[in-house]
Amino acid sequence: MVDASTSAHGDLTLTNLTKSFGEFVAVDDLDLVIPQGSFFALLGPSGCGKTTTLRMVAGLEEPTSGKISIGKTDITFEKPYKRPVNTVFQNYALFPHLSIYENIAFGLRRRGVKDVDKQVQNALELVELTHLASRKPNQLSGGQQQRIALARAIVNRPALLLLDEPLGALDLKLRRAMQIELKWIQTEVGITFVHVTHDQEEAMTMADTIAVMNEGKIEQMGSPADLYDNPRTSFVANFLGQSNLIKGSIVDSSGGSAVVDIFGTKVGLAQDRNHAHDSSVLLGIRPEKIRIQPAGTAMHGNILEGGVISDASYIGVSTQYQVEMPWGQELMVFEQNDDGTPPLAKGDAVVMSWEPIFTFGLAGDQDATAGSEANPDSE
Amino acid sequence: MNKATRWFSRNLIRIYAVIGFAYLFLPIVYTFVFSFNDSKKSNLVWVGFTLNNWKNPCGAPDVCNALGNSLKIGVLATFFATILGTLMAFAMGRYAFKGRSVVNILIFLPMATPEIVMGASLLTMFISFGFNPGFWTIVIAHVMFCISFVVVTVKARIASLDPRLEQAAMDLYADERETFRRITFPLVAPGIAAAALLAFSLSFDDFIITNFNSGDVNTFPKFVYISAQRGLPAQANVIGSSMFLIALIIVLVGQFVGRKRAGVR
Amino acid sequence: MSTALLHTGTHEKKAVLKKKKLIPYWLLAPGIIWLIIFFLVPIYQLISTSTQTQGFGIGTYVQTYRFSNFADAISSSRAQLFRSFEYAFLATVFALIISYPLAYAVAFKSGRWKNTLLVLIVAPFFCSFLLRTVAWEQILGEQGLVIKTLRFLHIFSAQDHLTATPFAVVAGLTYNFLPFMTLPLYASLERIDIRMMEASGDLYANAITTFRRVTVPLSMPGVVAGTLLTFIPAAGDYINAELLGNPGTKMIGNVIEARYLAIVDYPGAAALSLILMVTILILVMAYVKRAGTEELV
Structure with missing residues (x-):
């Protein structure tokens, strides 16, 4: 040319x-x-x-x-x-x-x-x-x-x-x-x-x-x-898919995995997924990564107890739960319908767990809802 | 409600439209029918059917001379008004510039001025500059009052053009000139054609401004006006009817071609 | 290197912008010059003529700044002036009443006949305006079928007429400028998304409320344009009054025409023309301002 x-x-x-x-x-x-x-x-x-x-x-x-x-x-x-x-x-x-x-x-x-x-x-x-x-x-x-x-x-x-x-x-x-x-x-x-x-x-x-x-x-x-797996800001965490972001503080960061306190429960967070500047952190976990069982079931990994199902919607491939936690926050859980057990019902007390490697940590001073209104999925 | 009243109320608007169109077309049908009237002098009462008027449209004295003048004036006025108006429409539709509102007012004013005021004021000027009214003063006057209508018509077409089409052309290696030649102009062309048709019909049909600025040059509307007072010859009906039919055919063919070009099945 | 490149780039860009700034003026120039010479200058001449007085001999006038020409013009033609606006107003109202359902039917109820019907609305323009007026004169006239039928049915006596009446003049004005009303109405109605009317119906509005609250407000630009395009030429018209009226229905156009072409009273005619033009402009401005339409053209 x-x-x-x-x-x-x-x-x-x-x-x-x-x-x-x-x-x-x-x-x-x-x-x-x-x-x-x-x-x-x-x-x-x-x-x-x-x-x-x-x-x-x-x-x-x-x-x-x-x-x-x-x-x-x-x-x-x-x-x-x-x-x-x-x-x-x-x-x-x-x-x-x-x-x-x-x-x-x-x-x-x-x-x-x-x-x-x-x-x-x-x-x-x-x-x-x-x-x-x-x-x-x-x-x-x-x-x-x-x-x-x-x-x-x-x-x-x-x-x-x-x-x-x-x-x-x-x-x-x-x-x-x-x-x-x-x-x-x-x-x-x-x-x-x-x-x-x-x-x-x-x-x-x-x-x-x-x-x-x-x-x-x-x-x-x-x-x-x-x-998707390692977002650095709450905007990215919410705009790409959905995330549960829970306020917490890092109590021990000496090992390869930091220990985070969220409303009294201690959970693990890999250091290469921790993007907090200080001890204040927004702990992130994707809804499909969480396992959910009736309260009292033995679980491993990061465990959160005391949740009560406030809403359950069956959508075929999975069941989507809203779980109300003792501190008032509602967490989202997507459970694959692959094990033949009947879905849990509204009002059931539950225990939840996930593998620590799926946890990500964001700087605690951000708006935890940034990007979620802009997400076309939530429209 | 019984069936008949329900049908009536559902189709009320259509019935109304039919009556509306009948009202619009009654005088045209009348003109057409009376073009076949075997009248001798004044074409007021139905005498009998004849094709003589159509065979010999120039039979009445001066009618074809007047028609010829009107056609010549119409073509010239359309030509100049379309060029000047289209250029202005591109300026208005495509560029930001200072003095835009003043130009807008100048374009609007001729449309808001009664024809008699324009006709009278032009005559005043021609007289005071020692110009004798005649053929060219009519053309000048017609160009003047047609420009605004051309600008408005073409500008509307330009405004409806998707700017992304021109951007796409530029993106595809067409420079400004090529973009205008291959994309902008072909897409605005139907608007220019519509504007030209409008200008021609305004010019051809104009009486008031023409009457002031024509001197002793006769035009078709002037002929109709003058002879209406002592009875219109049936040849005027023939010419009016054929102009109507020709224009109708042009528009319908244009619509058909436009639809084909746009690729509507 | 890159800064140098960037600089030349910026300079080039500026040069292009400057050139572009002149383009619209070049495009506008021929048309603007035409309008100035053959529209604005004549209007100026008209203004200057309006204050002149008769000089030596018929048709020669000298500038004397006689502003009482205006008062004289008004006092001698007050009736025709008012009649012009009255007739133009009536014709505009009638045209609106006739056109709205017509435009509505074409826009929403015509299906695949839409384009054809649209052509039919414009079609009367293709037949000479004067021929159509003459046709009405003959249809309604003493020799026509309408009057004969009415007399035969004893609805009209031998003394009643249809032509040579104010009714005929207003009807003629209404008829002649009807397409000017229908077209802009159609254009603005056609742009209305039919789903808005459905939404209104969905929100518990009956047909009449939907029409009043949704259709009419959305078609306002067409109503404004149509009424202006009808009122302005109707107010200045004299053909209808001439062909369909009687001496008692003369409009201001008839007076101006006679003063110019028959009486050769240029200052009086100029003064009347200006009065007509300025009155129309004031009415138009007030109307447009009330209707809230911004761009006129």
Whole structure:
């Protein structure tokens, strides 16, 4: 291609990237490196700055300060049409007056590519919609439009593909199918995918690396398993899945495992999962990690006694319990229905336990409910 | 409630609509029917059926001269008003600039001014500058009052355009000029066509402003007005009816083509 | 290196922005110039003519800043001035009453006929405005079927007329500007999400309450636009009064036209034109302010 920057490749690097709209700071001093060839997800509630970040990378928004580069090439102020970056827009933005074929050929024609026809056919084959080439976008279903939007972008073999809530308009079943397909296509073409979403399940299914964004900043970045099992902030703990966060204080941190006192009960917490700055800690445990039995049953691991079931809902694969603890807090427990015993009932006294390795500790000075309202699961 | 009254109350609005449309079309049907009237001079009473008026639409003195003038003026006025108005609509719909509210008022004012005031004031100016009213003064006047309608129509179309389409084009390596040529303009074009059609019908139909600024140039509405006082020849009905039919066909075909282009099955 | 690059980048960006700042003015210039020369300047001329007095010979006038031209104009044409606003008001009300159900039916009850019906609403425009008015004159006139039937049924006596009455003038105005009312009404009704009406019904509102509390408020922009587009041309019209009225139904348009083209009293006609324009503008402003619509265009 004519322009040097369009042939740029390498890692996407954001340095001190800031965007403010008047008083409102949408993206706040962001530093981020996205390795070449990875499937990267920016996850966060609406208004967290993830879409603004994406638009700055695409060149549709100009940063207030900071730098964006691909490999060694600075593209901070480059025009969108001179960047080796393509976008799959939310609601797809297919050109309504052009056929599917011409939509996909659009970028190739603008770049003056020779074998347009062959590449368009290849792209259509990749998304398995060859038979729709002569249709107009509004004759296609949502899932088909989504795939055409994808084909229109990747046919250009950009260094970077941006996906802005690409599956948001699809129904649940189709979304699941497309998640798998997107992941497969990414592996197939080997392009760096940057995926923006508010749907934690979508991010976890597809991405190698997830960055959780909140109020213009990155809260935590890591692999899906890392984020889920070892969150560092209450926002991440609540936004990715659900968590029980119990106030406690560290009474002994001399060994490899710290001892935490929660309302009189002593439990263990692995030091590499302890992110508290001092003795004040929010002790975290995921609901599905907790075992629950009638009071008096012998248990091992971390044990909590004195709970009474305040609500039980049977949802097929599991039963979800709300357990009221002596200190007034309600804990969530998800119990697999796999052992043939009848579910416990409301009002039953129970004892709970879990393996100490599943415990995580967060700094005690945070809001224990941060991120839980923003979680789409709790809607 | 028995069956009949229930049917009546459920379809009340439809019955009303049918009556409404009948009211709208009564004079047009009348005009059409009386274009076949075998009248000699004044076309007031039904005499008998004939096709002569349709075979010889220029039969009445001066009617085709007036029609020709109206068509020429309509085409010229539409051409200029559509260009000027479309440019303004893009400025209004696409850019932030100082003085926007002043421009808004300037566009709104001609639409809020009674035609007689515009006609009279233009004539005052032409006279005081020693201009003789005639063909070109009509064109000038028509362009003036059509611009605002073009701006409003095209601007609405631009406003309804999804900005993401242009962003997608830029993302797909089209520079500003290519984006405009391949995406923006084709998508705004139906709005421009609608504006042109509106401008033409406003110009073709205008009487009040034309009457002030036409001197001794005759136009079709002027012809109708003058001859109405001593009886309209049936040829006027022929021309009115055929203009109506032609316009209707253009719009219906345009709608059909538009639907096909948009790909609606 | 990177700072240097960043700097040139910023400079380029600034240059582009500056250029873009001028683009809207270039786009606006031709149209604005046209409107200034052929709309604003004439209005200015009209203002200046309105205070002139007769010079030597018919049609020659000199500027004397005679503001009593306005008082003279009003006192000599008060009846026609009031009649214009009265007729325009009546025509607007009738057009609204006729148009609302029509627009409602097309927007919500027409199914796949919607686009065709929409074309039919605009269609009367395609037949000359004057031809249609003449057609009404003949339909309702002394030779027409309507009056003959009414007389045959003894509803009307031989002295009763349909044409040459205030009724005919208002009916003509209503008819002629009806599409101006129906189209904006349709546009704003069509935008209403039908689920809102269903929600209202779900929340225990009957059909009439739903209409009053949901449909009408949501269609207000269309009502405002439609009434303005009907009232303004109706107030300045003189064709309907000329063709369908009698000497007692003359409107201000008839007076202005006669003073200009027949009597050649330019200052008087200019003064009346200004009075008409300013009155309409004041009424429009007050109305728009009350209706709370911001953007006019």
